Amino acid sequence: MREGRGWTQDSLAERMGYSSVHISAVETGRKPSTLRFSRSADRAFGLEGKADTFESEFREVRHGSLLEGFPEYVAHEGRAIEVRLYEVGVIPGLLQTVEYAATLEADAVRREMTTAEQAQERVALVPRRQAALVRNPSPLLHAVLDESCVRRPMGDAAVMDDQLARLLKFAEMPNTVLQVAPFSMGARRPFSLPVTVLTMADRSIMSYAESAQRGHLERDSASVTLILKAYHQLQAEALSQAASTAMIEELRKGFQ
Incomplete structure (x- = not known):
């Protein structure tokens, strides 16, 4: 989604209030997403209030069929x-x-x-x-x-x-x-x-x-x-x- 909007990791990091290193770590799976991170991503991409959000994906992973972690x-x-x-x-x-x-x-x-x-x-x-x-x-x-x-x-x-x-x-x-x-x-x-x-x-x-x-x-x-x-x-x-x-x-x- 970031690349689709032509954003760099630095620009997304600034919008979300995270470092570009943190953004990279989540994108590559080295760090798991958190509820705060997911909500920040929704605000940055304008997804708040919509059906398909990063927060809903986070909750699906956390409470879905696979054990957290x-x-x-x-x-x-x-x-x-x-x-x-x-x-x-x-x-x-x-x-x-x-x-x-x-x-x-x-x-x-x-x-x-x-x-x-x-x-x-x-x-x-x-x-x-x-x-x-x-x-x-x-x-x-x-x-x-x-x-x-x-x-x-x-x-x-x-x-x-x-x-x-x-x-x-x-x-x-x-x-x-x-x-x-x-x-x-x-x-x-x-x-x-x-x-x-x-x-x-x-x-x-x-x-x-x-x-x-x-x-x-x-x-x-x-x-x-x-x-x-x-x-x-x-x-x-x-x-x-x-x-x-x-x-x-x-x-x-x-x-x-």
């Missing part, structure tokens, strides 16, 4: 050169089949935690996220799954068989590492909640974690370095990829 994370995930993730209870989105994701969302609809339309949007995001990581050069993907992820039935036998087969195919890829953190790790498990660490092309690192209300992207290098250290310890204690795939193959027999 998650769209910002996905944008970084699609550009990362290395993704390290740890998940508990369910297969993570980057490794899910569409049928597995649909089963998860169908239960959320049943429990009235989401609408059917929101569930469809979340399921549609699964292949889009996975496609963003199929590029050249390929990013390195490290996935450590709590044993509960592969043992917890989700949907019927066919859904689980396909999902476990998907994990085995993931492990065969040249740019991936798949490990299972067995229950026997006990207190040696450094994380009790899911966590993801991204390494970007400039070697900067960031971590992402979720609460029930929102996702949080941490960019402070000192804090993320501690999480990365714990992740290395997790990998050292988890089963090897060979032992992990052997466990998954054995579990798969129960769904065939």
